[in-house]
Amino acid sequence: MGEFFYRIVTWLYIFAIYIAKFFNSKAAKMWKGRRKQWKKIRKKMSEIEGSNIWIHCSSLGEFEQGRPVIEAIKIKNPEINIIVTFFSPSGYEVRKNYNIASAVFYLPFDSRKNARKFIDYIHPKMALFIKYEYWHYYLDELKLRKVPTISISSIFRPGQLFFKPQGEFYRNILEKFDHFFVQNEVSKKLLNSININEVTISGDTRFDRVAEVSKNARDIPVAREFKNDQTVMVIGSSWSRDIDALANFINDWCDKMKFIIAPHEIEEKNLRHIETKLKDKLIRFSNANNVSLSEYNILLIDNIGMLSSLYQYGEYAYVGGAFDHGIHNTLEAAAYGIPVFCGRGRRNIKYQEVVDLAARGGIIEIETSHDMEKSFKKLYDDKAVYRSSAQATRSYIDEKTGATKLIMEYVNKVIAQF
Numbered sequence: 312m313g314e315f316f317y318r319i320v321t322w323l324y325i326f327a328i329y330i331a332k333f334f335n336s337k338a339a340k341m342w343k344g345r346r347k348q349w350k351k352i353r354k355k356m357s358e359i360e361g362s363n364i365w366i367h368c369s370s371l372g373e374f375e376q377g378r379p380v381i382e383a384i385k386i387k388n389p390e391i392n393i394i395v396t397f398f399s400p401s402g403y404e405v406r407k408n409y410n411i412a413s414a415v416f417y418l419p420f421d422s423r424k425n426a427r428k429f430i431d432y433i434h435p436k437m438a439l440f441i442k443y444e445y446w447h448y449y450l451d452e453l454k455l456r457k458v459p460t461i462s463i464s465s466i467f468r469p470g471q472l473f474f475k476p477q478g479e480f481y482r483n484i485l486e487k488f489d490h491f492f493v494q495n496e497v498s499k500k501l502l503n504s505i506n507i508n509e510v511t512i513s514g515d516t517r518f519d520r521v522a523e524v525s526k527n528a529r530d531i532p533v534a535r536e537f538k539n540d541q542t543v544m545v546i547g548s549s550w551s552r553d554i555d556a557l558a559n560f561i562n563d564w565c566d567k568m569k570f571i572i573a574p575h576e577i578e579e580k581n582l583r584h585i586e587t588k589l590k591d592k593l594i595r596f597s598n599a600n601n602v603s604l605s606e607y608n609i610l611l612i613d614n615i616g617m618l619s620s621l622y623q624y625g626e627y628a629y630v631g632g633a634f635d636h637g638i639h640n641t642l643e644a645a646a647y648g649i650p651v652f653c654g655r656g657r658r659n660i661k662y663q664e665v666v667d668l669a670a671r672g673g674i675i676e677i678e679t680s681h682d683m684e685k686s687f688k689k690l691y692d693d694k695a696v697y698r699s700s701a702q703a704t705r706s707y708i709d710e711k712t713g714a715t716k717l718i719m720e721y722v723n724k725v726i727a728q729f
Contacts, residue, residue, distance in 0.1 A: 313480025317447055325420050336578075340400035344417045349428070355414045356432045362729050363392045365435035367418060369444045370399035372640060374406055376464050377441035379519040379715040380722070385411050387719075388726055394433050398444065405615065426452040436729050437722070439463055450487035459725045462491045463718060464516050466663070467498040474501055492718050495663065513718055517642050518711040521619070525646035528620040533596060534571060537604045538624045542568040547618045548575040548639035549631035551584055553654060557629065558588040559680035560687070565591035565608040571621055573612035575631060575639065582613055619643045627690070628652065633659055633676075641665055645673060648705030650690055650697065652677055673703030
């Protein structure tokens with residue numbers, strides 16, 4: 312019965328994507344990207360020789376989480392082919408040309424036929440699933456073929472279906488993994504409670520990734536010139552509701568500091584919304600060459616791919632998304648040892664790093680421009696308070712690195728048996 316409902320829900324989801332593609336750009340990319348995918352997969356895999364490791368990520372966030380492990384595998388085993396798959400266009404469209412991977416594909420929708428066909432083509436020696444994504448048929452096929460399958464940086468909560476009486480079918484999906492590397496003790500105990508004991512608490516590989524990126528942040532000349540030794544707040548991955556909540560604060564403080572705004576979506580309507588809300592001198596990144604940036608107080612980023620390096624130019628950061636679908640990557644900003652602001656969203660409690668950093672004073676949650684003004688002034692006016700908040704983010708990142716090394720000890724043992 313569980314498998315029947317799984318198939319129904321899966322096909323309803325596919326049908327929903329098909330309908331949504333007519334009016335939603337993300338759904339359109341997801342659908343279009345899977346058209347003629349088998350021809351692409353067959354052609355690409357026919358050009359690849361040697362042992363393959365399959366690494367699946369739901370979206371860009373999970374990819375960045377798995378990236379330290381991907382690159383560690385390739386450094387130690389350059390002869391191995393890395394096959395990366397994504398479910399979401401937010402990952403595929405940005406990383407489809409990832410040079411570490413021998414091939415990057417959209418994951419075909421989960422079905423018995425697709426799972427068999429896909430695994431026939433890529434013939435993996437090992438499979439790694441990053442954080443989430445528990446696809447029944449793919450995991451079942453990997454288990455049948457005795458392909459070592461590992462979950463990395465996974466995290467579980469008591470309310471999930473896996474741990475409820477009616478969740479037997481979904482518990483069986485988890486049993487298909489050979490080993491779990493989980494983020495915390497709660498996750499380990501939950502898995503142990505359903506008799507899954509091949510579990511190691513490794514922490515979160517994102518800490519390794521953000522620490523590495525912050526140490527090797529690329530220089531962005533336009534942003535550097537814009538800053539010009541002045542105080543800057545970097546507003547990353549903002550949505551319309553974030554800008555609505557911050558607009559009065561930004562307008563009031565533009566005479567004292569500068570703002571770099573990198574919206575989550577860079578469609579023209581979103582850029583215009585920001586420009587309408589903010590009254591001070593604003594310039595888009597695409598128009599910022601060969602102009603005097605000292606005349607501008609707001610730099611609006613109208614491209615993607617540079618946010619993780621932009622945070623180096625800030626003394627403060629705001630990370631968006633909490634008011635909408637869930638907060639974005641606060642660790643990217645925290646890695647630079649600066650105070651981080653974010654919206655007070657109901658989903659924040661699901662993000663362990665937000666909970667931890669808020670308790671330490673490294674993250675400050677706000678609801679309105681008034682909240683932002685009040686909280687910001689405490690840090691701006693009192694350097695001791697600022698230093699305490701900045702130290703909280705810096706020390707938190709330092710304490711949490713090391714997951715990749717632990718995971719690689721296990722992965723290398725598996726690779727040695729290829």
